[in-house]
Amino acid sequence: MGSDYEDTGEEMMHQLRSKATELLLREEFKESTSDSNHLQKLNKSLCLTFSNRAEGRFRLKEYADAIKDCDQALKIDDTHFKTLVCKGKILLNLNKYSMAYDCLKKASTDSQARGFSENLNGYLDLCKRFVIQSKTGVVDVSDWVLSGFKGIVPEFAEYVGAIEIKKSDLGGRGLFSTKNIDMGTVLLVTKAIATERVILPNDEDYSESVQLVMWKNFVDKVMESVKRCDHTHHLIRTLSTGEDENRLEVPNISLFWPETEETEVLKENVPNISLFWPETEETEVLKEKFDVDKILNVLDGNSIVEDSISGKILRKNSGYHGVGLWVLASFINHSCVPNARRIHIRNHVIVLASRDVKAGEDITFAYFDVLSPLNKRREMSMNWGFSCACKRCKFEDEIWSRQELGELQVAFEEGLLDMGSVVFRLEEGMKKWVVRGKEKGYLRSSFWEAFLRAFESEKLMKRWGRRIPAMEVIFDSIVDVVGGDEIVLKVLVEGLKRSGGGNSVGGTLEMERVMKLGRGVYGKMVKRQALKALLGLGTHDHS
Numbered sequence: 204m205g206s207d208y209e210d211t212g213e214e215m216m217h218q219l220r221s222k223a224t225e226l227l228l229r230e231e232f233k234e235s236t237s238d239s240n241h242l243q244k245l246n247k248s249l250c251l252t253f254s255n256r257a258e259g260r261f262r263l264k265e266y267a268d269a270i271k272d273c274d275q276a277l278k279i280d281d282t283h284f285k286t287l288v289c290k291g292k293i294l295l296n297l298n299k300y301s302m303a304y305d306c307l308k309k310a311s312t313d314s315q316a317r318g319f320s321e322n323l324n325g326y327l328d329l330c331k332r333f334v335i336q337s338k339t340g341v342v343d344v345s346d347w348v349l350s351g352f353k354g355i356v357p358e359f360a361e362y363v364g365a366i367e368i369k370k371s372d373l374g375g376r377g378l379f380s381t382k383n384i385d386m387g388t389v390l391l392v393t394k395a396i397a398t399e400r401v402i403l404p405n406d407e408d409y410s411e412s413v414q415l416v417m418w419k420n421f422v423d424k425v426m427e428s429v430k431r432c433d434h435t436h437h438l439i440r441t442l443s444t445g446e447d448e449n450r451l452e453v454p455n456i457s458l459f460w461p462e463t464e465e466t467e468v469l470k471e472n473v474p475n476i477s478l479f480w481p482e483t484e485e486t487e488v489l490k491e492k493f494d495v496d497k498i499l500n501v502l503d504g505n506s507i508v509e510d511s512i513s514g515k516i517l518r519k520n521s522g523y524h525g526v527g528l529w530v531l532a533s534f535i536n537h538s539c540v541p542n543a544r545r546i547h548i549r550n551h552v553i554v555l556a557s558r559d560v561k562a563g564e565d566i567t568f569a570y571f572d573v574l575s576p577l578n579k580r581r582e583m584s585m586n587w588g589f590s591c592a593c594k595r596c597k598f599e600d601e602i603w604s605r606q607e608l609g610e611l612q613v614a615f616e617e618g619l620l621d622m623g624s625v626v627f628r629l630e631e632g633m634k635k636w637v638v639r640g641k642e643k644g645y646l647r648s649s650f651w652e653a654f655l656r657a658f659e660s661e662k663l664m665k666r667w668g669r670r671i672p673a674m675e676v677i678f679d680s681i682v683d684v685v686g687g688d689e690i691v692l693k694v695l696v697e698g699l700k701r702s703g704g705g706n707s708v709g710g711t712l713e714m715e716r717v718m719k720l721g722r723g724v725y726g727k728m729v730k731r732q733a734l735k736a737l738l739g740l741g742t743h744d745h746s
């Protein structure tokens with residue numbers, strides 16, 4: 204990097220090494236007391252120099268090199284306070300929580316710990332919490348939510364739940380559950396390689412430019428991370444560039460586990476052997492080492508927009524528009540019958556089960572609004588560069604060949620029929636076409652807009668209400684398809700507020716329906732009272 208700080212360190216280290224070599228050559232260092240003292244001083248300086256360079260490299264986020272410097276310093280003095288603190292902080296950043304704890308604990312017993320400006324006990328507590336979190340995935344943001352997002356923003360450890368990467372029928376690889384999982388359970392917590400956020404202006408043209416600048420800054424940040432850390436580069440290279448997805452390797456999930464030795468090995472700077480090949484064009488070697496085009500393609504297909512349909516930014520000022528790359532989350536495929544969703548808190552993404560998930564299921568979230576008819580969903584998936592292969596699309600593909608359904612869709616889109624009539628005809632049609640169970644929910648979700656407008660209109664309900672299924676029946680079958688969906692939740696919450704907020708007997712049932720769906724949207728990490736506060740339903744609940 205060539206900073207002044209590093210240059211001075213390098214120079215000093217060089218002088219010290221020369222002096223040590225000189226002493227060794229004279230073979231006097233063992234016998235001579237004065238030289239032994241001198242060597243001691245020399246070692247002390249060398250230790251301090253390594254320690255200082257480690258600190259500098261830590262600040263530059265060059266963690267692998269910083270750790271090497273710490274180890275050199277600790278080889279000279281394994282109780283060196285400053286180095287122990289520095290190594291502890293680096294390990295914390297590398298998600299090695301137990302090892303970080305051990306380092307910082309050792310530092311905390313040093314007499315210098317008392318006058319130390321940073322809060323060592325705070326770090327130790329954080330390590331302890333992270334060790335538990337990274338094993339259990341249990342996170343609770345209720346206090347933060349209840350404080351109106353004014354308190355300290357929660358910090359998260361990396362967590363990889365009961366999931367694995369396998370070949371997926373949907374396309375390429377996917378993330379799969381390895382056991383039965385309850386709705387609201389956290390499946391994955393991971394920090395972004397990089398994120399970039401902006402507040403979008405109202406002006407459409409200007410907004411487009413702002414988004415372009417956001418994308419450029421984001422790409423720059425990713426490139427920086429890749430240059431700084433071989434492990435990051437390695438992880439990004441496991442992602443799809445969109446080409447030949449079915450022939451891609453399936454990485455082992457352990458690559459993403461925090462606290463493991465395997466990641467430690469990969470974090471080391473292992474030079475590529477091609478670097479030493481004779482007769483190879485230098486540019487060729489460099490290209491293989493750092494392929495900008497490949498990384499750009501990876502970013503195109505794997506970056507996640509934070510406020511997209513199945514993402515939720517949990518904080519007060521969520522007027523931001525953001526993009527980020529979360530490597531393991533990028534293995535999650537899309538489905539129009541999704542079973543997971545994302546919550547974004549600062550640079551972390553938390554993926555949670557938005558319904559009960561069975562062992563062996565493909566974990567999926569919605570890349571786009573799945574409360575839309577097939578033709579719109581097709582368009583949106585093509586914009587993403589793929590043709591959706593989920594079971595709902597397959598079913599609807601077949602059933603849409605029925606002329607009546609096509610005509611109904613046109614009548615709905617062009618407003619040729621009132622929405623009550625659209626809904627009535629759809630329900631009657633489903634009887635005739637022998638559509639049953641979940642498949643009814645597929646079509647109802649595609650006609651969500653029509654159902655919503657019918658249920659919201661007193662006039663239409665007077666006319667059609669008795670001839671169509673009750674709103675609760677429809678909503679349940681839609682939730683069965685789309686899982687914990689924020690749009691459905693909002694409609695239910697508005698309905699509940701209009702009916703007096705759950706004080707009547709019917710209202711209590713409605714409240715339970717909302718709370719259950721809320722768990723699918725926000726997960727178990729937002730407890731009941733906090734969830735009510737978040738939904739604007741008051742916090743006076745004594746149940």
Ligand SMILES: C[S@@+](CC[C@H](N)C(=O)[O-])C[C@H]1O[C@@H](n2cnc3c(N)ncnc32)[C@H](O)[C@@H]1O
Binds near residue numbers: 445
């Ligand atoms: C973010 S990646 C998901 C992981 C990817 N399958 C892999 O092997 O790396 C998005 C890509 O996965 C594929 N994909 C995701 N969901 C799909 C779906 N429902 N149907 C078909 N292909 C899908 C598409 O090729 C899409 O561009």
